[in-house]
Amino acid sequence: MKVACVGGGPAGLYLSILLKRQDPSRDITVHERGPEGSTYGWGVTYWQGLLDRLRAHDPESARAIAEASVCWNEGVAHVRDLSTRHQGDQGFGIGRHRLLQILAERARSLGVRLEFEHEITERNVPAADLVVAADGVRSALRTRHADHFGTDVRAGRNSYIWLGTGKVFDAFTFAFVETEHGWIWCYGYGYGPDRSTCVVECAPETFTGLGLDRASEADALALLEKLFAHVLDGRSLIGRSPADGSAPWLTFRTLTNRTWHRGNLVLLGDAAHTTHYSIGAGTTLALEDAMALAGALREHGDLSRALPAYEQERRAALLPVQSAARYSAQWYENLPRYIELPPEQMFALLGQRHSPLLPYxxxxxxxxxxxxxxxxxxxxxxxxxxxxxxxxxxxxxxxxxxx
Structure with a gap:
């Protein structure tokens, strides 16, 4: 079987590893449009359950991922000048760059070809028995057949920005700051010995009221550093430095598809589905997609049976996760409903934000x-x-x- 994985993110790389482990004779190429070593984002999170599954599927890459990760088992919430800390499940953080490096090295060691700076569009789709669209939420291969896939994209209400910081958080940290234009908050987690991820979010009226919609990246970072100085301990925030100097604020887009396959083309990871970043499951779901697709191909062999089986398995697994993500996003969008509670109560309900009953x-x-x-x-x-x-x-x- 000849396989072309379009997209060199965690999903595409891990799928290539699993397929090569199943059958070393498979001809597998991963096509990535960016240069090797370039990536967006800072650190990604995952939990013990994923690490257990990684060990079961490929112990070597799992061991390298575990060794490169940091862990925590507490959560901290800061509201105004009050703080509360709670024990929680053990979580892990790893730099996205390091994760991709580990998976790329493992794929190469198994004989997978990696082609960087090689963008695939509808005009140069590789000739292969199986083409895997693992090219993210803006997937060119999915967009080419958007009517067939039944792609639906819905934008959230709040604005957010993905940043790094030299402050190393020792727990999963939430901070809520009240301004004259409304609340703004961040969540941060460590992913290495000297770095953490820091996601900042706010409602539209706060975003425009603070002038963040007009601010350059440098001015936005300076304002955010001032607002969150009490949790950053004087450390700076690090942006992505877009070419035009603007701050890359986004609104989260929830993407779904009516079907995930068309002939020999199949969707994987963010090309197939997205879930709100506040539940920290994006990378986990992408890797689990790869596990399920590899398993379906091993069990069924024939694409006409394997691809529907893969889609059916993952749709069922995603239902509770997508529901949790939807309610989690709504919790933050309705923050004034909870923010005036005593911190320990607010933090308890923050942990319950996935509940379908809580809004009612x-x-x-x-x-x-x-x-x-x-x-x-x-x-x-x-x-x-x-x-x-x-x-x-x-x-x-x-x-x-x-x-």
């Missing part, structure tokens, strides 16, 4: 109900744990009384 229940009532449910569950776990012990004690006493 008064926040303080939801918090009380959630705490009550948590206590009930703790009691249930205690009863399950005590049950065998109580039964054994009662049995022992019964035996003693019979003697």
């Amino acid at each position: 229940v008064p926040p303080q009532l939801y918090h009380r109900l959630d705490r009550a449910a948590g206590r009930l569950e703790a009691l249930r776990r205690l009863k399950r744990w005590l049950g065998p012990k109580v039964a054994r004690t009662a049995h022992a006493r019964a035996l003693t009384s019979r003697r």
Whole structure:
């Protein structure tokens, strides 16, 4: 089988690794339009479940990824001059550049050809048995057949910007700052010994009120550094420095497709779907797409069966994630509903932002109900744990009384 992966991001590279491991005779080329070593973004996040799956699929690349990652197991929220810290699930951060480097080196070691600075458009699609569109949310191959795929793109309300910083956060950090034009907030996480990612977001009225819609990148960074000085500890923010000097603010686009395949062309990662960045799942979902597609090709062989099986599996897996992402984005878009709560309550509901009930229940009532449910569950776990012990004690006493 000859395979052409269009796009040298995590999805395309990891798929090439898995397909080569399955069958070294496969002729696989990854086509990337950018130069080798160039990428956008700073660090990406993932969780223990993904690392376990990576180890099961390719232990060598998983080991390199784990060694290059930093981890945390706490979350911190700053609201005005108040702060609260909570224990949470263990999370990991790795630089996007380092992740791509690891996957590219592993792919090459298996015999995959990597062609950089090679842009694929509708006019030069490679001749291959399988063409994988892993070329992101603006996929040229998907756009060529947008009517067939049923592509739908919906823009979110808030503006955001993806930045780096020399401040190394020791926990997943949230900071909410009130300005005369409304609230602005950031979330930050470490991804290396001297770097963190810092995503800044705000509502449209705050964005224009602060003049961020008109500010150069240098002026925008200076303002944001002042607003978030208390969490940056004097460290600077680092932008992407676009050629025209503007700050690359975006509104998140949720992309879906009615179908993910057409003949021998199949969509992978952001070309097929996007989920709001606030749940930190984009890279995880892309890698899981690659696992599912490789598995379908191994199990079915024939594309006419493998591609529908891949799509069916991933659609089912994405349903709860897409729902969580939708409600998470809405939580931030409705921030005034929660921000005046005491910090510990606000942070608790921040952790519950994926809930479909939260938008419809008064926040303080939801918090009380959630705490009550948590206590009930703790009691249930205690009863399950005590049950065998109580039964054994009662049995022992019964035996003693019979003697």
